[in-house]
């Protein structure tokens with residue numbers, strides 16, 4: 037049985053019409069930025085790495101603290117995290133990999149192929165890139181710090197990744213067996229609860245049918261909406277248990 041903590045390290049304001057697919061409302065929305073820490077196994081497992089100061093300045097981020105500092109506040113040493121599961125390679129999930137020097141990064145094959153391949157040049161996909169962080173994929177692979185995975189993979193007993201795609205080419209979600217049942221960390225397969233609960237896509241998409249099928253996969257894996265942890269929704273703090281500022285106990 038594992039314990040899961042959502043660690044919030046930043047916030048950003050935008051509007052509903054800029055974020056949701058074919059949405060007309062100009063209502064303000066706030067994104068919370070998280071990494072997730074899974075304890076209770078043979079060693080800690082991190083999900084995603086957040087970003088660093090270069091993206092804070094470029095993107096109008098507020099209330100930033102280094103994700104690695106949030107992990108250390110949990111009493112976990114960065115040297116003791118051998119595995120970091122990377123949901124996808126957008127800046128807010130990958131550009132912080134430089135903060136976690138002891139980790140091997142588990143990423144789907146389709147995700148690595150996408151960002152190092154043909155479509156990397158198109159502006160339509162450039163908004164969420166951190167080019168330096170993406171360029172590091174190749175030397176990290178040669179240094180045996182990438183674990184390129186395909187499809188559904190068991191990381192440890194009761195802890196799995198599942199490729200869903202949709203938002204990005206090889207987006208993967210994480211399922212974790214806990215005392216409250218199987219919890220699903222959706223990352224950006226569902227940025228907000230309204231994505232997965234109302235089947236309303238987000239605007240940033242590589243494959244719309246895969247995004248919709250991903251909502252089905254999340255709901256089927258979790259079995260109960262109360263075990264779904266979405267990727268950027270401030271509502272996570274209301275649905276689960278805040279312990280102190282920025283630290284939410286999920287299970």
Ligand SMILES: [Zn+2]
Nearest residue numbers: 126128224267
């Ligand atoms: Zn994101």
